[in-house]
Amino acid sequence: MNAAVAILSVGDELVLGQIEDTNAAWLARALQAIGRTPGERRTVGDDRRALADALRALASTHAAVILTGGLGPTLDDLTREALLDVVSPGAALVEDEAGVEHLRGWFERRGRPMPASNLRQAMRPPAARLLANPHGTAPGIAAEAGACRIYCLPGPPNEMKPMFDNLVAPGLRDDANVVATAALHSIGLGESALAELLGELMVRGREPSVGTTASDGIVSIRVRATGAPDVARRALEETVAQCLSRAGSVVYGRDGEPLASVVGRMLAERKLTISTAESCTGGMLGSFITDVAGSSAWYVGGAVTYANERKIVDLGVPAATIEAHGAVSHETAIAMARGALARFETDLAIATTGVAGPGGGSEAKPVGTVYVAVARRDGDVFSRRFHFPGDRTTVRRRTAHLALACTRFLLLGEGARSLLWSEGEAVRVERA
Amino acid sequence: MNAAVAILSVGDELVLGQIEDTNAAWLARALQAIGRTPGERRTVGDDRRALADALRALASTHAAVILTGGLGPTLDDLTREALLDVVSPGAALVEDEAGVEHLRGWFERRGRPMPASNLRQAMRPPAARLLANPHGTAPGIAAEAGACRIYCLPGPPNEMKPMFDNLVAPGLRDDANVVATAALHSIGLGESALAELLGELMVRGREPSVGTTASDGIVSIRVRATGAPDVARRALEETVAQCLSRAGSVVYGRDGEPLASVVGRMLAERKLTISTAESCTGGMLGSFITDVAGSSAWYVGGAVTYANERKIVDLGVPAATIEAHGAVSHETAIAMARGALARFETDLAIATTGVAGPGGGSEAKPVGTVYVAVARRDGDVFSRRFHFPGDRTTVRRRTAHLALACTRFLLLGEGARSLLWSEGEAVRVERA
Numbered sequence: 005m006n007a008a009v010a011i012l013s014v015g016d017e018l019v020l021g022q023i024e025d026t027n028a029a030w031l032a033r034a035l036q037a038i039g040r041t042p043g044e045r046r047t048v049g050d051d052r053r054a055l056a057d058a059l060r061a062l063a064s065t066h067a068a069v070i071l072t073g074g075l076g077p078t079l080d081d082l083t084r085e086a087l088l089d090v091v092s093p094g095a096a097l098v099e100d101e102a103g104v105e106h107l108r109g110w111f112e113r114r115g116r117p118m119p120a121s122n123l124r125q126a127m128r129p130p131a132a133r134l135l136a137n138p139h140g141t142a143p144g145i146a147a148e149a150g151a152c153r154i155y156c157l158p159g160p161p162n163e164m165k166p167m168f169d170n171l172v173a174p175g176l177r178d179d180a181n182v183v184a185t186a187a188l189h190s191i192g193l194g195e196s197a198l199a200e201l202l203g204e205l206m207v208r209g210r211e212p213s214v215g216t217t218a219s220d221g222i223v224s225i226r227v228r229a230t231g232a233p234d235v236a237r238r239a240l241e242e243t244v245a246q247c248l249s250r251a252g253s254v255v256y257g258r259d260g261e262p263l264a265s266v267v268g269r270m271l272a273e274r275k276l277t278i279s280t281a282e283s284c285t286g287g288m289l290g291s292f293i294t295d296v297a298g299s300s301a302w303y304v305g306g307a308v309t310y311a312n313e314r315k316i317v318d319l320g321v322p323a324a325t326i327e328a329h330g331a332v333s334h335e336t337a338i339a340m341a342r343g344a345l346a347r348f349e350t351d352l353a354i355a356t357t358g359v360a361g362p363g364g365g366s367e368a369k370p371v372g373t374v375y376v377a378v379a380r381r382d383g384d385v386f387s388r389r390f391h392f393p394g395d396r397t398t399v400r401r402r403t404a405h406l407a408l409a410c411t412r413f414l415l416l417g418e419g420a421r422s423l424l425w426s427e428g429e430a431v432r433v434e435r436a
Numbered sequence: 437m438n439a440a441v442a443i444l445s446v447g448d449e450l451v452l453g454q455i456e457d458t459n460a461a462w463l464a465r466a467l468q469a470i471g472r473t474p475g476e477r478r479t480v481g482d483d484r485r486a487l488a489d490a491l492r493a494l495a496s497t498h499a500a501v502i503l504t505g506g507l508g509p510t511l512d513d514l515t516r517e518a519l520l521d522v523v524s525p526g527a528a529l530v531e532d533e534a535g536v537e538h539l540r541g542w543f544e545r546r547g548r549p550m551p552a553s554n555l556r557q558a559m560r561p562p563a564a565r566l567l568a569n570p571h572g573t574a575p576g577i578a579a580e581a582g583a584c585r586i587y588c589l590p591g592p593p594n595e596m597k598p599m600f601d602n603l604v605a606p607g608l609r610d611d612a613n614v615v616a617t618a619a620l621h622s623i624g625l626g627e628s629a630l631a632e633l634l635g636e637l638m639v640r641g642r643e644p645s646v647g648t649t650a651s652d653g654i655v656s657i658r659v660r661a662t663g664a665p666d667v668a669r670r671a672l673e674e675t676v677a678q679c680l681s682r683a684g685s686v687v688y689g690r691d692g693e694p695l696a697s698v699v700g701r702m703l704a705e706r707k708l709t710i711s712t713a714e715s716c717t718g719g720m721l722g723s724f725i726t727d728v729a730g731s732s733a734w735y736v737g738g739a740v741t742y743a744n745e746r747k748i749v750d751l752g753v754p755a756a757t758i759e760a761h762g763a764v765s766h767e768t769a770i771a772m773a774r775g776a777l778a779r780f781e782t783d784l785a786i787a788t789t790g791v792a793g794p795g796g797g798s799e800a801k802p803v804g805t806v807y808v809a810v811a812r813r814d815g816d817v818f819s820r821r822f823h824f825p826g827d828r829t830t831v832r833r834r835t836a837h838l839a840l841a842c843t844r845f846l847l848l849g850e851g852a853r854s855l856l857w858s859e860g861e862a863v864r865v866e867r868a
Contacts, residue, residue, distance in 0.1 A: 017649045017658055019474060021464030022619055024456065032453030042451060047477045050640075050647060078631045079638045080647040119628040139825050141628075160650070162826035187454055196551040196573075199510045206511045208482075215482060215512040217449045218592070226449055280719070280740065286726025287712070287719030290740040294718025297794055297828055305746040307739060308712065308722040314737040314780070348746070362729055393571055394594035396729055 008043025009035050009176065010062040014073035014083055015159065016049040027072045027164055034168055035070075036185055039178035039233070050074060055086035063090065063152035068176060070168070073159035075142040077122045083156050084145065088129040091147045091154070097127040103134050103143050110141050135171045139163045144171065184212075184236040186244050188225040190254040191263065191409040195223050201250045205243065212236075212243045221392075221402040221409075222263070225251065256412055263408045264292045264299070270415045271302040271352075278411070279348035280306030281319055281340040283331065284358035284374060289404045304348055309340065319343030332357050332369050334377070334387045334432040341379035341387075352414075353379045354407050358390075360399045372399050376407045378414050383436020386414060440475025441467050441608065442494040446505035446515055447591065448481040459504045459596055466600055467502075468617055471610035471665070482506060487518035495522065495584035500608060502600070505591035507574040509554045515588050516577065520561040523579045523586070529559040535566050535575050542573050567603045571595045576603065616644075616668040618676050620657040622686040623695065623841040627655050633682045637675065644668075644675045653824075653834040653841075654695070657683065688844055695840045696724045696731070702847045703734040703784075710843070711780035712738030713751055713772040715763065716790035716806060721836045736780055741772065751775030764789050764801050766809070766819045766864045773811035773819075784846075785811045786839050790822075792831045804831050808839045810846050815868020818846060 011031050017023045032042040043066050048058045062069045074083030088097055103126030111118040125142050128134055135144030142158035144167050155172045157164045190198060195218045199206060205214045212229035225247050229240040248255055257266045271278055280290050287308045293299050307318045312331050315321040321339040329335040340355035358374030365371035377387040388410060392402045443463050449455045464474040475498050480490045494501045506515030520529055535558030543550040557574050560566055567576030574590040576599050587604045589596045622630060627650045631638060637646045644661035657679050661672040680687055689698045703710055712722050719740045725731050739750045744763050747753040753771040761767040772787035790806030797803035809819040820842060824834045
């Protein structure tokens with residue numbers, strides 16, 4: 005028996021790869037936050053016996069098991085039955101009165117008739133108890149198998165997460181020992197270049213440990229410390245400070261903070277507003293920005309100018325500019341940014357234009373060629389050409405991230421800016 | 437020894453839940469496509485022994501193991517060493533000349549000096565061979581452990597996927613037996629309501645099997661058939677046909693086809709163009725649309741009018757309308773759609789406005805209240821109020837999906853339209 009907490013994800017759609025399992029990673033993070041170590045992670049399909057076997061095996065080697073999925077109203081949801089086989093073999097599921105009330109109320113409040121099939125969701129093993137689900141029809145179920153606590157939660161993340169936080173975490177919290185982790189997010193340097201800056205901090209076996217991961221142009225530094233809360237947290241912060249001093253201004257945020265919210269905070273502090281002019285990103289940049297709650301304080305909106313006609317009419321890009329240099333060029337990107345600045349009357353404006361692929365590439369401008377321009381009210385415009393590897397989605401996501409990064413470096417001032425504007429990539433700067 | 441293929445994902449960042457593992461699900465799908473069954477799925481951290489132990493265990497019970505991750509240039513990338521411990525215990529890694537050439541060329545072509553650390557990526561166990569990686573610095577590694585074939589691929593999906601398709605799949609393909617799967621995607625009915633339509637098709641043990649999953653407003657019907665290629669594929673298509681006839685027009689696509697590309701095809705067939713006017717989605721709708729390669733044929737662009745001022749200036753929404761009914765209302769949504777129609781001169785225009793949260797909710801319009809309007813050139817405008825549960829991201833994603841769904845039902849005509857426009861939700865239709 006180890007103190008770790010196993011994570012069991014249930015569903016044919018997961019085993020077959022028909023949907024992504026985001027619950028397991030979220031739970032791993034949530035467990036560490038309360039001082040518990042993520043244990044074995046398994047994924048099983050909608051098979052009563054396979055599910056019961058996995059549950060039995062994990063329960064015999066872990067202090068607790070968090071199961072997600074298989075609590076839906078349909079016949080392929082078998083978590084209730086499998087849990088019964090493990091905690092009350094041979095018994096029958098019983099209908100939980102409070103559970104039935106919850107279901108009736110759920111549908112009544114929505115003025116919809118309750119499909120009979122939903123009643124299955126009020127069933128539980130005799131020895132178990134239901135966990136209230138304020139955001140969906142599926143209650144969770146808690147039970148014990150020997151010394152192991154088993155928590156079954158619904159699969160939909162928006163239902164599972166609050167249930168874990170409110171009903172599961174309090175019972176699992178361990179204040180004697182913690183796994184303290186930190187993630188420092190950077191953009192502007194490649195993974196190897198960043199690793200060279202971090203040097204021996206990344207040596208294996210070092211405590212706290214330091215590692216890096218890269219995704220869509222963002223390189224994250226992962227730090228991990230284990231031990232008594234105070235000791236681990238102090239060691240973590242010391243290593244974090246060392247990483248920060250070595251990596252420098254390419255680090256924009258910590259522990260999942262989105263690049264857009266960092267840029268937003270910088271804009272808010274400076275009382276500046278921004279607008280967007282998007283071609284190849286087609287709205288993704290605006291979407292990243294408005295993912296940030298409260299972004300209306302510094303983001304007014306923008307133009308998605310996918311067709312050249314829209315670039316000309318909505319942003320005032322001279323037709324001659326597109327004619328002469330192409331829609332994917334420094335000149336067009338700069339004109340788009342200046343057009344947005346004028347039209348939306350903001351202090352800054354970001355423009356993106358590029359060849360996202362799979363078609364549209366040429367010898368001079370292959371797929372992955374992207375121009376990002378940032379214009380400032382004082383008249384300066386910075387434009388940079390990038391060439392991103394990868395498919396259409398990757399190119400678009402990288403473009404949106406680097407557009408935000410360009411804005412951040414611009415706001416940071418010359419020193420940091422040079423980092424981004426001098427990496428062997430074509431750059432054009434226009435002064436008013 | 438079973439014929440299944442194990443999937444081993446490597447990286448502390450996965451175990452700790454710092455990043456999502458999308459490779460495992462993709463590989464599960466890719467394996468089925470070539471007639472192989474996904475076997476055990478494990479996730480291990482950057483620990484040489486744990487990695488070697490897992491590799492050894494999986495190799496002893498599976499016909500093949502696909503490992504992803506741990507091939508980077510940094511000291512926390514230990515897949516090469518762990519593979520050595522499994523296939524050539526006691527031996528040392530050797531430098532692969534072709535691998536070194538690949539790395540030198542990679543950096544030369546980018547006009548960058550090669551960090552010394554990257555040379556580690558050219559190392560391999562003596563008994564193994566490197567797999568060329570056209571899209572990154574990390575070569576893959578192939579080796580045998582007893583009767584099991586082991587393929588190690590880099591973690592970045594844009595590098596891993598083509599390497600699997602070109603270098604791994606050909607050797608694993610099984611034409612004697614297949615697992616045929618199909619996913620039918622629907623929007624407009626809840627999961628339980630759809631399940632009632634499918635009835636006994638969803639009974640456990642049925643072959644082919646039928647299940648449902650829901651995500652961001654989209655409910656997918658999963659069908660799976662196993663057996664000899666012809667038999668399985670015929671059985672699959674028969675069940676798919678039954679599902680389609682029962683579910684009706686709420687099914688919009690199959691096998692991952694995005695809703696936006698379906699709407700795009702309908703528009704292209706009808707030679708119609710569309711534009712977007714986004715408030716609460718802030719560009720996400722345009723981003724979903726432009727994720728579709730070739731969308732420029734039917735999508736010209738749109739306005740992200742996050743601030744009310746932008747709704748008034750860019751879309752001509754009367755200030756009095758916002759004053760009287762609020763920015764989140766049928767009236768404003770309808771004015772936004774009509775404004776986009778006029779400004780962008782398209783045949784249709786979609787508008788979104790809502791309270792994505794966490795703030796901004798009220799008694800009358802709680803967080804999750806969203807209005808979607810679709811205007812047609814003939815002057816008709818359809819507007820529907822939704823109330824979505826979930827967090828800011830969920831509300832925004834559902835809004836973008838339902839906005840596309842409203843457009844689809846509109847294009848399908850009255851019969852299908854009634855489905856979406858008569859579900860106990862407030863609807864307003866203005867005729868020219």
